[in-house]
Amino acid sequence: MWMFSVLQRTLELQFMCTYQKPGENGAWTWSRESRYASRRRTTKKTKEEMKLPNPAELGIRLLENGITSADFLKIKMEEFNLDERDAFIVADMGDIVHKHLRWHEALPRVAPFYAVKCNDRRAVISTLACLGAGFDCASKNEINMVLNQGVPAERIIFANPCKQSSDIREAAVHGVHTMTFDCEDELVKVSQINPTARLVLRIAADDPSALFKFGNKFGASLEDSKHLLHMAKKLGLEIIGVSFHVGSGSKEPEAYVKAIYSSHDVFHLAKKLGFSMKLLDIGGGFPGCDNDGPKFEEFAARLKPALDLKFPRGSGVSIIAEPGTFYVMSALTLVATITTKKVHIKDDDKRIMKYYLDDGLYGSFCTHLYDPEVVMKPISFKGSDEPMFESICMGPTGDEKDCIISTCSLPEQSSGDWLHFKDMGAYTVSTYTSFGGFTPSHCEDVIGQDDWQTLQTLPEDLRTLVPVDATGLSVPLSCCVQNS
Structure with missing residues (x-):
């Protein structure tokens, strides 16, 4: 199984979903254990289980x-x-394979967490799972849908800022502890149901030209973010990062650049309060075809300098995104x-x-x-x-x-x-x-047949969990490889 995570302490979560922290000598020490640890699904796979299934097993015709x-x-x-x-x-799964390769060519530092809501067909999820992608889920049903395809919980982010209590509870049962929030009520809810959750603060961001805008529905302002960070500290919750979404069908790359700068400001505030900030989620909205408006590579060309400036390599921050339309629109x-x-x-x-x-x-x-x-x-x-x-x-x-x-x-x-x-x-x-x-x-x-061969012959190290520097973070090697 090709596993990665953008979260601190992923490797130990892979076994018992335990919460750990490094001791003075850098060794891992036990701190506290999630109340759901004994009930979560096992995601550790043997070498024999890591083999690719055949297309028919994925519901795909070769x-x-x-x-x-x-x-x-x-x-x-x-x-x-x-x-x-x-x-x-x-539905051409080969198109998705080529989109995945195109993603890593343009944004090698950014790990894609596919937005399941965009197209939840089993074949789509299975193909992306085989490619080593992560998944952005909005509900317990989507989480179960992804888990049922053999995807480890560590490759899922519960990216709905306003969740039902039952969804938070079931996500925790299955080991999905990384989730977004943007308001007081959500913090209180999470503190009561899953106090060991790793929270990602969603900030306000909007592209006025986007087909579907989220600015009026989700996202905390800078002032609200300050308050929420203080509140999380009082509740003893762990905030690990910041997320934003400029809207689906974005037409303006500068909207992402502006949001990256705002995210850096929130990172600074959070670190001053003692939070260990390890994750930046730049959301979705990327174009899925090249017919109208800027191409995906044009977005990537504007994002990369901003990410390198505000969240450079070696900063200890993993970067993910939530592309949906990009992966499946043309398929x-x-x-x-x-x-x-x-x-x-x-x-x-x-x-x-x-x-x-x-x-x-x-x-x-x-x-x-x-x-x-x-x-x-x-x-x-x-x-x-x-x-x-x-x-x-x-x-x-x-x-x-x-x-x-x-x-x-x-x-x-x-x-x-x-x-x-x-x-x-x-x-x-x-x-x-x-x-x-x-x-x-x-x-x-x-x-x-050629696309299936491409999927089968991806280098094994593109699907293997590897440690990245001394932060304890792990991301897929495919998101760290430099283009030759």
Whole structure:
């Protein structure tokens, strides 16, 4: 099992979830034991158990003989009879593998903790677990989902600042002790349920240009942070770091830079109070495709100098992030069926096509409900040399607002034709509703033979827990490797 942690005292937690501290001579001494130590899951694995499972065991179809995910999509389309066509999704795990390598190329110091809420398919979690990623979970159900894939508790951060008491309790039972907070009530709650928790203070940060903004919901101001640090000290709680999230679908790299500087200020305040600050969590919001706005590498190019300046190598601070969209957005392609076609003729004899699809805003396109600025781009399988018509794409429910695209240009389609949509991996399958009795589009998880080989042949040291300097921290070697 490929284990890492960004937390102090990880190695002993791996066995009994005990709380330790270094003695005067640097040796570990027993201090106190978590009340949940005897009940947590065992995460230590033998060498034999560290072998990669085969794709089928992960619920993934291995594409052989050079077949790509695009080839597989066309093969699936041909399997349907005209009167049996239903929307379906092809999820390419190979795309996730390449995103992971791209992440470590651009941000080698930052360990990715995948945001499970973005796409919680088993195949996605399993693939990222095989790659040695950590996981950002928002609830006990997400924690259990990740643990059930064999991921050690030390690779999970409970990154919900406002948690249910039962969730905190169950997380502790399973050895998940690292969690975020941003208010007094959460501190009191944690002190009563799991006083040995390792807390990460979430500070306010916001990118006004982000598609989904969190500034009004989560995050403590600098003044509130001072108060919360003092309160945590009085309660005898352990604060180990700072986190922030500038918002999903960020468009402005400078928002991260500003938040990194603010985090450094809070680190300084916390250290003055005697807290041992070991973790910086820079959140998520990174772009998942290169179509519009700054590319991921442009974000990384701005973040790296700020991180090196405020949290340099050798400072004893581990840096993590919570990417979701970055990893999965481009991995999924949706193919929807046109169930009904209507033709509207305007006064100037202009024809407008209205197509009703078997997936919509209450299904895979639900992101459009929350932000109308999200642009969906249907792609027709008909030739580009055919005449184009102004078109409208509607979803299947009875809600008049179930309109996927209010205007676009398409060749004339017929009932039973297919339209496909790329970049459908983020906040789609995990937010599907059953409104109107409609069921989720069937999803096929696949990986190409070459990509599976890449996953299998990753160097063993990229998946092995290794100590980093004298701080007691551990991170994956893949997050420390210098590019040659």
